[in-house]
Amino acid sequence: xxxxxxxxxxxxxxxxxxxxxxxxxxxxxxxxxxxxxxxxxxxxxxxxxxxxxxxxxxxxxxxxxxxxxxxxxxxxxxxxxxxxxxxxxxxxxxxxxxxxxxxxxxxxxxxxxxxxxxxxxxxxxxxxxxxxxxxxxxxxxxxxxxxxxxxxxxxxxxxxxxxxxxxxxxxxxxxxxxxxxxxxxxxxxxxxxxxxxxxxxxxxxxxxxxxxxxxxxxxxxxxxxxxxxxxxxxxxxxxxxxxxxxxxxxxxxxxxxxxxxxxxxxxxxxxxxxxxxxxxxxxxxxxxxxxxxxxxxxxxxxxxxxxxxxxxxxxxxxxxxxxxxxxxxxxxxxxxxxxxxxxxxxxxxxxxxxxxxxxxxxxxxxxxxxxxxxxxxxxxxxxxxxxxxxxxxxxxxxxxxxxxxxxxxxxxxxxxxxxxxxxxxxxxxxxxxxxxxxxxxxxxxxxxxxxxxxxxxxxxxxxxxxxxxxxxxxxxxxxxxxxxxxxxxxxxxxx
Amino acid sequence: xxxxxxxxxxxxxxxxxxxxxxxxxxxxxxxxxxxxxxxxxxxxxxxxxxxxxxxxxxxxxxxxxxxxxxxxxxxxxxxxxxxxxxxxxxxxxxxxxxxxxxxxxxxxxxxxxxxxxxxxxxxxxxxxxxxxxxxxxxxxxxxxxx
Numbered sequence: 001x002x003x004x005x006x007x008x009x010x011x012x013x014x015x016x017x018x019x020x021x022x023x024x025x026x027x028x029x030x031x032x033x034x035x036x037x038x039x040x041x042x043x044x045x046x047x048x049x050x051x052x053x054x055x056x057x058x059x060x061x062x063x064x065x066x067x068x069x070x071x072x073x074x075x076x077x078x079x080x081x082x083x084x085x086x087x088x089x090x091x092x093x094x095x096x097x098x099x100x101x102x103x104x105x106x107x108x109x110x111x112x113x114x115x116x117x118x119x120x121x122x123x124x125x126x127x128x129x130x131x132x133x134x135x136x137x138x139x140x141x142x143x144x145x146x147x148x149x150x151x152x153x154x155x156x157x158x159x160x161x162x163x164x165x166x167x168x169x170x171x172x173x174x175x176x177x178x179x180x181x182x183x184x185x186x187x188x189x190x191x192x193x194x195x196x197x198x199x200x201x202x203x204x205x206x207x208x209x210x211x212x213x214x215x216x217x218x219x220x221x222x223x224x225x226x227x228x229x230x231x232x233x234x235x236x237x238x239x240x241x242x243x244x245x246x247x248x249x250x251x252x253x254x255x256x257x258x259x260x261x262x263x264x265x266x267x268x269x270x271x272x273x274x275x276x277x278x279x280x281x282x283x284x285x286x287x288x289x290x291x292x293x294x295x296x297x298x299x300x301x302x303x304x305x306x307x308x309x310x311x312x313x314x315x316x317x318x319x320x321x322x323x324x325x326x327x328x329x330x331x332x333x334x335x336x337x338x339x340x341x342x343x344x345x346x347x348x349x350x351x352x353x354x355x356x357x358x359x360x361x362x363x364x365x366x367x368x369x370x371x372x373x374x375x376x377x378x379x380x381x382x383x384x385x386x387x388x389x390x391x392x393x394x395x396x397x398x399x400x401x402x403x404x405x406x407x408x409x410x411x412x413x414x415x416x417x418x419x420x421x422x423x424x425x426x427x428x429x430x431x432x433x434x435x436x437x438x439x440x441x442x443x444x445x446x447x448x449x450x451x452x453x454x455x456x457x458x459x460x461x462x463x464x465x466x467x468x469x470x471x472x473x474x475x476x477x478x479x480x481x482x483x484x485x486x487x488x489x490x491x492x493x494x495x
Numbered sequence: 496x497x498x499x500x501x502x503x504x505x506x507x508x509x510x511x512x513x514x515x516x517x518x519x520x521x522x523x524x525x526x527x528x529x530x531x532x533x534x535x536x537x538x539x540x541x542x543x544x545x546x547x548x549x550x551x552x553x554x555x556x557x558x559x560x561x562x563x564x565x566x567x568x569x570x571x572x573x574x575x576x577x578x579x580x581x582x583x584x585x586x587x588x589x590x591x592x593x594x595x596x597x598x599x600x601x602x603x604x605x606x607x608x609x610x611x612x613x614x615x616x617x618x619x620x621x622x623x624x625x626x627x628x629x630x631x632x633x634x635x636x637x638x639x640x641x
Contacts, residue, residue: 057616072510164542
C-alpha cells in the first residue's frame with residue numbers, strides 16, 4: 001500500500017517546488033513538493049542525491065585499514081564509523097576486548113555523542129526553536145543565536161570542544177585518529193590527559209543538564225505546536241543492554257511496533273539480515289530498510305535515533321539522565337514521546353547521559369591500563385553495530401584469506417530513518433503548506449522536520465560555494481514559474 | 496606557547512580536489528617553520544573560533560569551485576552571515592563566533608581559495624588541481640614571509 005502523498009495520481013499535471021539542498025543538514029538533499037492548481041500539496045518526497053559509493057570505496061582494502069579509512073566517509077561523525085568498523089574487525093580477528101580497550105572506546109564514543117548532540121542542538125536546531133520556524137533567515141542560524149543568546153552559543157561551542165578533546169585524547173589525533181584498531185586500542189589515557197578532562201567534566205554535566213531544561217521549557221511554552229508538528233506513529237529499533245538499559249556502544253537489537261508491542265528483543269546483531277531487509281525505490285538513491293516480519297517497506301519501516309533510544313530503553317544507567325528520561329516520558333501524559341520535535345528533547349537527555357558516562361569512565365582506573373590488545377581465532381565475517389548520534393549504525397564485512405575486504409555493507413542511521421523522514425515532511429507539508437503561498441519561512445518548516453532526525457545526507461564535500469539553496473516552482477506543463485537561489489551567505493536572489 | 500601564525504586547511508582528503516586545503520597545509524607542515532602552526536579538519540566548525548585565540552595572523556585554506564584558477568585570496572572580516580549549512584560554516588562566521596565568545600576583534604585572517612574541479616569519493620586530486628596547489632603554495636610562502 002503506497003503512503004499517502006508519496007505518489008500523486010497525476011504528477012504530470014502538478015506544479016513542482018524543489019528545495020535543494022536542504023539547509024543545515026549534513027550534506028545534500030532535495031525536497032520536491034508537487035502542488036495542484038489550488039496550491040494543495042499532492043506529492044512530497046525527500047530525495048537523497050549523493051549517498052552512494054561507500055562500499056566500493058572500502059572493498060579491496062586490507063581489513064586492518066578499514067577502521068581508519070571509513071572516517072573519510074563522513075566529516076560529521078567519523079568516530080561512529082571508526083568504532084563500528086573496529087567492532088566488526090574485532091570479530092574478524094576473533095578478539096574479545098580487554099576492559100581498558102572497551103572503556104577507551106566508550107570514552108571516544110561518548111565524546112562523539114556529546115560533541116555531535118551539542119552541535120546539532122545549539123547550532124543546527126536551536127535557531128529554529130529559539131526564533132521560530134518562520135523567522136527571518138538572517139537571524140535563524142548559529143551566528144544569530146550567538147548574537148541573541150551569547151551564553152547559549154558559548155555553551156554549545158565549549159561542549160563541542162570538550163567532546164572533540166575526548167576524541168583527540170582517545171584516538172591520538174584531532175582528525176582521522178587511529179586509536180581504535182582490530183582487537184583493541186593503541187593507547188590508553190595518560191595521567192595528564194585524564195586530569196585535564198576531569199577538570200572540566202562537571203561543568204559539561206551541568207551544561208548538559210541546563211540544555212535538557214532549555215528544551216523542556218520550550219516544549220512547555222509551545223506545547224500544542226510542538227506536540228502536533230510533523231507527528232506520526234512508527235515502529236522503532238535500537239540497541240539495548242542485556243538488562244534493558246540504554247547502551248550506545250553495545251547490546252542486542254530491540255524492535256517494537258508502533259503500538260508498543262515487541263517484535264524482537266536482544267537480537268544478536270551479528271545476523272541482522274534475519275530481521276532487516278533493505279528495499280529500493282525508483283525515485284530515491286537511498287535504500288528503505290524494513291523488518292522482515294512485516295513483509296515490505298511500506299508496512300515494516302521504522303525509526304531509529306535519540307527519540308527511539310530514550311523511549312524504548314527500560315532505563316538510562318546514569319542517574320541525572322534517567323531522572324530526565326522519566327520526566328520526558330510522563331510529560332503531558334507522555335505526549336512528547338511521540339512528537340517529532342521530541343527528538344530534540346531526547347537528544348539532550350542523551351547528551352546528559354554521555355556527559356555522566358564520561359565522568360564515570362574518567363574515574364575508572366581501567367582507562368589508564370596497559371592491556372590494550374586481544375587476539376583470537378581469525379574469522380571470515382564481522383558485523384559491528386553501535387548507536388551513533390543519529391541512530392543505529394551497521395558495518396558488515398567479509399575478508400578473504402589475503403586479508404582483503406571482499407564485501408562491505410553499511411546501513412547508516414539516516415538510511416534507517418529514510419521512510420520516517422519522508423513521513424515527517426509529508427505530515428508537515430499537509431499541516432503548513434496546503435493552499436498557501438510558498439514563503440521561505442513556510443519552506444523552512446519542512447527543513448525543521450528533517451533536522452529533527454539530524455540526517456547525514458552526504459559526507460564531507462563542502463568546497464567553498466558548493467551548496468546554494470535552489471527553490472523552483474514549476475507549472476504542470478514544465479514552465480518555470482518562480483526560482484529563488486540562496487547563497488552561502490544567506491542572500492536570496494529571485495530569478 | 497601559541498604559534499603566532501596559524502595555517503588552517505579543511506576538506507575531505509578522500510574526495511578528490513576537496514583535499515586541496517589539507518594538502519597545502521601538509522606541504523607547509525613539512526617545512527617545519529618556526530612560529531607556524533598547521534591545523535586541518537574535515538570542515539570548518541564553530542569550535543575553530545577557539546583556535547584563533549592568541550595568533551598574530553591566520554590563513555584559511557579551502558578548495559573552491561568558484562574561485563578563479565589557480566587560486567583566489569582575500570582579506571576576511573567577521574560577518575554575521577546567514578550560511579544555511581552550519582556543518583560547513585564560512586571562515587567569516589568562525590571569526591564572528593570569536594567576536595561573540597571573546598568580545599574582541601579576531602586577529603587578521605586571510606582566505607586562500609584554491610580552484611578545484613572534481614569532488615567524488617575515492618577520487619585522487621585532479622592534475623589541474625595539483626597545478627593550482629603548487630601556485631597556491633608559492634603564494635602562501637610569500638604570505639608567511641618564508
